[in-house]
Amino acid sequence: MAGEAQTKGHSGPLAGIRVVDLTSVVFGPYATQIMADMGAEVFKVEPPAGDNTRWITEGPVAGMGGIYVNVNRGKRGLMLDLRQGEDKDTLRQLIATADVFIHSMRGSAIRKLGFDYDSVRAIRPDIVYTNCYGYSRRGPEGDKPAYDDTIQAECGIPYVQGLMNGEPGYVATIMADKVAGLHALYATMMALFHRERTGEGQEVEVTMFEAMSSFMLVEHANGAMFSPPTTPAFYHRAVEKNRRPYKTRDGYVAALVYNDKHWNAFIEAIQPEWAIGKRGEEFSTLEKRARQIGRVYGLLGKTFLTRTTQEWLETLQALHIPCAPLRSTGELFENEHLNAIGFFEEVETAQGPVRFPGVPTWFSATPGHVHGPAPMLGEDNQAVLEELAGNAEAIAAQADVSK
Template identity: 65%
Template sequence: MTGPLAGIRVVDLTAVVMGPYCTQIMADMGADVVKVEPPDGDNARYISVGPAPGMSGVFVNVNRGKRSVVLDLVTDEGRAALRGLVAEADVFIHSMRARAIAKLGFGYDDVAAINPNVVYTNCYGYSRRGPEADRPAYDDVIQAQSGVAAVQQMLTGETTYMGTIVADKVAGLTALYATMMALFHRERTGEGQEVEVSMYETMASFMLVEHANGAMFTPPLGPAVYPRTVARNRKPYPTKDGHVAVLIYNDKHWKAFVDRVRPPWIAQYGEAFATLEQRAKQIDVMYALIAETLLQRTTAEWLELFRELEIPAAPIQTPDELFDDPHLEAVGLFETVDSPYGPIRFPGVPTWFSRTPGHVAGPAPELGADTAEVLAEVEALSERQRGTVVGNVRDAPPEGRPAAGP
């Protein structure tokens, strides 16, 4: 492995999307991610189409490059095996509810007693510190509770969810950066610690980045909403033959547009729309007027003009079209990986590193495919760390690990 996390071992007890998305990125960045699954496997194995039973497309994407170990944690043997994995882990991450993980004997204090340097990340629906602690949660529920569905209603007139599992993915990214910060602290001090990331608090914070707006001040200067993003006319504009997405936003873009196009309404609204501050106060009117103008030309004609004027604009693409997007192809976003089911074209690592690049670490594992291998590695490493006395000479510890005590 060549990524910046090469040499880091992650014991991953997460399921579905939030936690697995976090650890998928760790695997792409070089970490050895050991996915611990119950005998029936992660539910995400069964939620979408796939090349074989238990290998749904969603599961395969967010669990690529990991190793699957099946442990029945209600048994003494399963818990003993997990304790062995914990002893060698840099990161322990789970998405069980607090009561459930504690009942199994793998709360933070239990894990830290085995491995005090571990970074222990909890992925919850709701923080343990509030009245909603231990409530179950999924993306749809969190979208509703965090304001996403209400903002969609302001925008479209209908209370809806977004067409993506935004809460799962944003919380997964948050779990990633929180875990990386804890690893950075450990790198500087040697101290492990416990980290908690919850979907609800994450999405509330995410939504309020712009929507807190006037409600942040004392006294409030307005409601908790950012008007531009909920303007009813904020949507891709119809053209003569399709649609185009464009944001004629700052003063430079606005002047370039009106000077070149000279729309008929500029005589009436020119002074009223002269500055960004003025346009922001009547943003929906501005959107409606632009929409009238863009009906006069084709999508290709508008895109050519906007690119000439350096105004941000793009065509409307479907997810299928992303696989053939020339820019994404040119930057190498997609990586094809061989698997037992044939080649898989993954949307790969979206970041770039000059010295430690990541890459798709491999296909997703079949359920329990690596159980014997991983447990044998743990046993062998444990034996080496304990040391084998042969003629008063103790074997050297594994490279990168401290020698065992006497």
């Protein structure tokens, strides 16, 4: 691979891969963060104003907000003004050493700067070039801007939340950015795999709207896929208003008393009268319960009010019924399981120690890990410029020897 000689102590399945990263916010940076965790050398290229995520959440110093620090960890930072010829030349030199070029600019903007696919391929013919867009260029919305909220709205999330809660609403996480980021990651990896087998680079397009439409329609297509449709386009269990954590005597518990095995174990131990008479017949199979899931959830909700959360957890665990306590996001940092497996990785930075949520996947031979902090704006400019100059000298010396 192109970057093998330049890799500086990175380990993981992508060690030796060099990535030129012109993405911003979360969609693209989340994809390249995972590449960096897996050993790729990622060059985070920012304009003079910096990535907006530097400023939208808090951190120990200005310009190093939590979201930015998390999704840009382990990357090298370059500040380039791509309206200037000298900085464009620097980027071209960097591209010549790279395996992947990934950006999240609009198509018209990246073309205007002179770094569209054809221009980049002219520098590095076998490059994997990944476009991260809001909407596919092949459709009428191709150059339309997109953010997580607008894509959530476009793909039906507030609609199905409204079916559940009575009023449309966003989910309380930037789901569209992160789901699209995972699509950008796997698509880029597939293109690299093709290049490894054939030597052929290619252009890849990953879009938020199409990624989230696919994601939402996994279950919500339901019977609308068929001709003629057999149901509206939503999965009724997922939008049932009673599908929520069950209130207990002193709190809440999440539980799924759903399939026949779990249902039969529950009613035998807790509600044996539900197995007899008319109710027993009505609830006898998963298919029957699924058709009246709201009623089932309602009856379960009344039952869960009779015991404490801890009592329910002990009872359900003994019956091998899926259950969990409700946790805050802050509690994850103290979670016994996550800490037992070493999920969090503490990294020393110029701003003090940072406890990162670590790599969620495991490899027996090539494990990834957090390779370092996020860069300050332009932190690695001088070092990268010196490396590129050294590369140019080495290439020129090699050319002289071969004459």
